[in-house]
Amino acid sequence: MITISLCMIVKNEEQVLSRCLDSLAGLMDEIIIVDTGSCDRTREIAARYTDKIYDYIWKDDFADARNFAFSKASMEYIYTADADEVLDDENREQFRLLKEAMVPEVEIVQMKYVTKNEFNTVLNFKEEYRPKLYRRLRTFTWIDPIHETVRLDPVVFDSDIAITHLPQSLHSSRDFKGFLLAFDRDGRLSEKLHRMYAKELLMTGEKEDFIAAAKVFLATLKDETASGDARKEAGCILSRCYRITGNVNEFFKLALKDMITTPCAEICCELGNYFFDAEDYDEAAVWYYNAAFETASILDVHTSGNIPLNGLADCYEKSGNAAQAEEYRNAARQWQLPDDNS
Structure with missing residues (x-):
């Protein structure tokens, strides 16, 4: 069975953070919470689930914040989640089975992203695949029996796991x-x-x-x-x-x-x-x-x-x-x- 670090960046998520973390309970082997400047009870709530809470000075750059969060992870795979996401019971079980059956060749797992219509700002479909689970350290493999080369494209698996996006307002x-x-x-x-x-x-x-x-x-x-x-x-x-x-x-x-x-x-x-x-x-x-x-x-x-x-x-x-x-x-x-x- 693979091990997974949950990496999240949060700010003022006291209304939804527990809902998210409860839905992932038992699936994650490590929880990394990176706080970008909360002034509500977000840190207090996060502390119920992990002691790995880090401060990050916001630079108007989500990629930089996620890279910082990833740098703190130590497990084989990293799962990235936003605080307003939820896994229901059926998809929790799907996730558990995936964790048990994951083959080492897979480097990225995509999951179906489902957003309520009133908060759908960019999706043109009821659900769209998004990369959510990443191998933390990547190995390089030579391929092709002649004119061999290193495989650069990651091995991606499209799972049936559906993540429900339940924001409280538009962003x-x-x-x-x-x-x-x-x-x-x-x-x-x-x-x-x-x-x-x-x-x-x-x-x-x-x-x-x-x-x-x-x-x-x-x-x-x-x-x-x-x-x-x-x-x-x-x-x-x-x-x-x-x-x-x-x-x-x-x-x-x-x-x-x-x-x-x-x-x-x-x-x-x-x-x-x-x-x-x-x-x-x-x-x-x-x-x-x-x-x-x-x-x-x-x-x-x-x-x-x-x-x-x-x-x-x-x-x-x-x-x-x-x-x-x-x-x-x-x-x-x-x-x-x-x-x-x-």
């Missing part, structure tokens, strides 16, 4: 600040962060968040080395920004450029919203229909699902067609996130 404002700090520090975002920022903005951003983000995505459009995907993402964010700030000329420039490539549902929804606000409900319906039935989403799957379906219902209500409006409203109610992205 968007914290995340938006982090994205902007990373951009100001490095002058650009990685492709992963660029996409995550765009997704979280579309799902939870307010007007001021889009205005603050504009510099990041304008830089993408000006960057000749930016990928086509990044440029499409930037177009989605900036079109929303220009629409809600009334910059009609720049809004239509971006929307038209999207139409001459492969149109995305996000831009179609923005056009639908523009014409709906202008009380041109027939034209708005055209673009909502395109979003729902003719195009695909690139960032927020809701823009090819319940969002344009509700938009169509709103248009038909405004036009006095109650029966058609109710048909689309029912379709929006019945729409669900895809099961997973595996």
Whole structure:
């Protein structure tokens, strides 16, 4: 049976920390808690479960904090958890069986991450695989019988274990600040962060968040080395920004450029919203229909699902067609996130 260090970074988690740690009881051989500046009872609660509690001076860098936590671990594997995660009884048993049966070749175990809809800021599926369990020390192995080379890609196992994410509130404002700090520090975002920022903005951003983000995505459009995907993402964010700030000329420039490539549902929804606000409900319906039935989403799957379906219902209500409006409203109610992205 493998041994596991639980590594967590926490701050002001008194409401949820016990719930998380109780759900992991008996599965972990070591518990590492790194506190980034709590001013509530978080440390007192953590002390009920472990004496390995460390202070960390926050540097606006989650990766650095997690690296610090990992440096304190001593077991064969490291399990990383956030305080608002929970393992139910069924998945605790799955985890226990995995711990007993783990083969030494596996270096990373992915687990299914499930977030309640009202707190889902970046997921386009009901559940998505995330790496959660890591071999602490990695060995290198030569492979290939001729022209041999060292295997660099880790051995990853996709488990059936499902982790339930039960946050008490959205973390968007914290995340938006982090994205902007990373951009100001490095002058650009990685492709992963660029996409995550765009997704979280579309799902939870307010007007001021889009205005603050504009510099990041304008830089993408000006960057000749930016990928086509990044440029499409930037177009989605900036079109929303220009629409809600009334910059009609720049809004239509971006929307038209999207139409001459492969149109995305996000831009179609923005056009639908523009014409709906202008009380041109027939034209708005055209673009909502395109979003729902003719195009695909690139960032927020809701823009090819319940969002344009509700938009169509709103248009038909405004036009006095109650029966058609109710048909689309029912379709929006019945729409669900895809099961997973595996």
